[in-house]
Amino acid sequence: MTSPRLRTLGNKIVGPGHPVYVTGEIGINHNGDLENAFALIDAAAEAGCDAVKFQKRTPEVCTPRDQWDIERDTPWGRMTYIEYRHRVEFDEEGYRAIDEYCRKRGIDWFASPWDVESVEFLEKFDVPCYKVASASLTDDELLRAMRATGRTVVLSTGMSTPKQIRHAVEVLGSENIVLCHATSTYPAKAAELNLRMIHTLQAEYPNVPIGYSGHETGLQTTLAAVALGACFVERHITLDRAMWGSDQAASVEPQGLQRLVRDIRTIEESLGDGVKKVYDSEIGPMKKLRRVKGVVAETEEAAAGTDREPATV
Incomplete structure (x- = not known):
């Protein structure tokens, strides 16, 4: 790699001149069910995604103590919030099964750790990178833990100010990150996507590859992000947008995911080199x-x- 704007994710290069790295964000849309996770991995692999992504939390760390005992209705009956948080987390055995299944399907997987203990947990696996969720951008301890692994870190910038973004980049170090524009509303309105921020970030961080993490409905604005130069794209995926869960409505179903990846590849081919x-x-x-x-x-x-x-x- 001769350009400072290139990064390694597993066996793939991310940055200008290379294919857009497409990630299907499973998150917790599996609802704690391994069969759902496998079906979502299948959908991503069949669509041609480069990777799927999960979210990993230590419930007792990431859930405020005053919310632990609040009861809520769930598909598994009425339970406390801390019980629910455990219900949608996979343990090591679950992630071993996910790791094996992804290898079988020929697709990478990684996760957004929400706490230092989750980074230590994920280090048991050979993930190609870590993802900093927008909500974690201000957690310096977590950022330092990810940086210490030496793996590439993908940083989402939703709900963050320019000063906060600059500080996070300083904590992580700019030499081994991918920076993603994002708007953290689920689903996000087109008027609030502000896709020209991709160019703003490219100018502000000339040595960092710039990507896009989308939470909108529809596909066209994500395709526009690619046309604007995003070299990494992430969209939440679901088996059915009507499924129970807070992220399902802002997610892409399998058929839409196939169209998205197909059209991203067409846009890549059509952009050319800018020489008439x-x-x-x-x-x-x-x-x-x-x-x-x-x-x-x-x-x-x-x-x-x-x-x-x-x-x-």
């Missing part, structure tokens, strides 16, 4: 349709209709 050319395929139409050749001569290649390389104009 006369393509061989244009020579026939040029001869047929251009009535006046103009005062600037056509290139020899175009005039002759040869099979040489397209001429730069």
